[in-house]
Amino acid sequence: MRRSFYRLDCSDLDTLLEQLKKRGYSIFGPRILGNAIQWKPIDSLADLPKGHSVQLAPAQYRLQATQDEGLFQYPGALNSLKSIFHPPRQTITTIQKTNGDLDFHQEKPEAAKRAFLGVSACDLTALAALDKVLLGSGEVDEFYRANRADAFLIAVHCTQSAPTCFCASVAAGPRARTGYDIALTERITDDSHGFLAEAGSSLGTEMLEESNARPAPPEWIRQSTDATHRAAAAQTRAVNLPIARPVIESTFEHPRWEDTARRCLSCGNCTSVCPTCFCVNYEEHSSLDLTQAQRIRVWDSCFTHSFSYIHGGSIRLTPKSRYRQWLSHKLARWQDQFGVTGCVGCGRCIVWCPAGIDITEEFGVLEQAAAAVPVAGGTPHGH
Structure with missing residues (x-):
């Protein structure tokens, strides 16, 4: 129009x-x-x-x-x-027990x-x-x-x-x-x-x-x-999204991930304030007299230890692996999955991280490291 x-x-x-x-x-x-x-x-x-x-x-x-x-x-x-x-x-489902009968109510x-x-x-x-x-x-x-x-x-x-x-x-x-x-x-x-x-x-x-x-x-x-x-x-921070995937792939074992993990508290603040993080988990709650129960959907975070649990244990056991997963998903994997970026540059994750970890700074370090890594033909990444 x-x-x-x-x-x-x-x-x-x-x-x-x-x-x-x-x-x-x-x-x-x-x-x-x-x-x-x-x-x-x-x-x-x-x-x-x-x-x-x-x-x-x-x-x-x-x-x-x-x-x-x-x-x-x-x-x-x-x-x-x-x-x-x-x-x-x-709340997804409420279950009421009356005279031994269970009444299931699905929230609409x-x-x-x-x-x-x-x-x-x-x-x-x-x-x-x-x-x-x-x-x-x-x-x-x-x-x-x-x-x-x-x-x-x-x-x-x-x-x-x-x-x-x-x-x-x-x-x-x-x-x-x-x-x-x-x-x-x-x-x-x-x-x-x-x-x-x-x-x-x-x-x-x-x-x-x-x-x-x-x-x-x-x-x-x-x-x-x-x-x-x-x-x-006037903005002084930036992320170079078009090269996010090759940068992350070429720096997967870079020592910067471990340096950042030493500061990361795995608190999940960044995922809570992020306007695009969407992951959820489900909890069951019951009353003390066991006459009522509820199934409740709650926000989850890839920074929790249990987030990557598969039968037998969790896959991402360290803060390093969890922070790497989050940054990689925000800047690169979203584009593969959904055709759009998972980061909109609002800066909330920077403000509300208790340790002051800055996603633009972290990616910038990785980008510089990737640019110095030779690839086939002798040309560094990012050039």
Whole structure:
């Protein structure tokens, strides 16, 4: 469809949220909870982290006040939309025992109309990746499909990058390209606070026109593009995805893996905050009187010792083997399996690793090592 551009002020954006509520949508957005910006239900723009940003670095997350009135002047929420569409705990089956009889109740996924305000480009890319895995690669995850079906996505183009961002190098941002109903660019000047709004779907166009949106001046469109280009140029971290597979294959026994393993705690923080990690396990719980039991699906992590268990024992016994598996899957094996990358450059794994392990730094060391390894014909890898 042909893109349509509009201008909105803050009251227009609040009107848009009200119109979505009238259509039966519950609204989610970024809000401050526990000294962090997280995806939570909101009622209006007043719930957003106005005048706040975050300071990010390896193993560091700090909420901080700013001097402006911006609503989206932060590089993404702590959690991603994965935590809502593919939640960390999902009851699958409930069993009730009554007078010796067992009643099995299979939970049925129920579609819910949800609208999300403030989705970053990298998180949109992550959703597209999860769609490939959970909807398009064989067996469909019915709970994910129900949660995803009626989602209305309002993206926000990133006009600032955090020091931990590297979305530009993996083609996942800072500008949202597809997958949204509306995309916003926040504009703050000395005398105004508003948004450039771009419709990405017919429903997005309909909602904007119901919300008093007016045509945007042409210079606003150019300024939005320039701002996201500057944000991309400001990123200092990067991953060279096209060479990820040969780099990892040629450095499989490189000593860097062991060096990293000495720091890795195998805590699984990186997989929990990663917007594309999807692995799960199943647990059975019963009441003390044994009259009720539940089968619950929970997030799992390839960093746990039991993750690779096959009858007789686990395959990946060491932190080295588990970290190598994770990085290899994120940067290379996803491309083989699903045709897309498993890393969107959001930098969450860098921020929330207690040891400050940086995936871009680790891959960079391996890339340099691979470049120095001669291959057939005498040419080093990567050249």
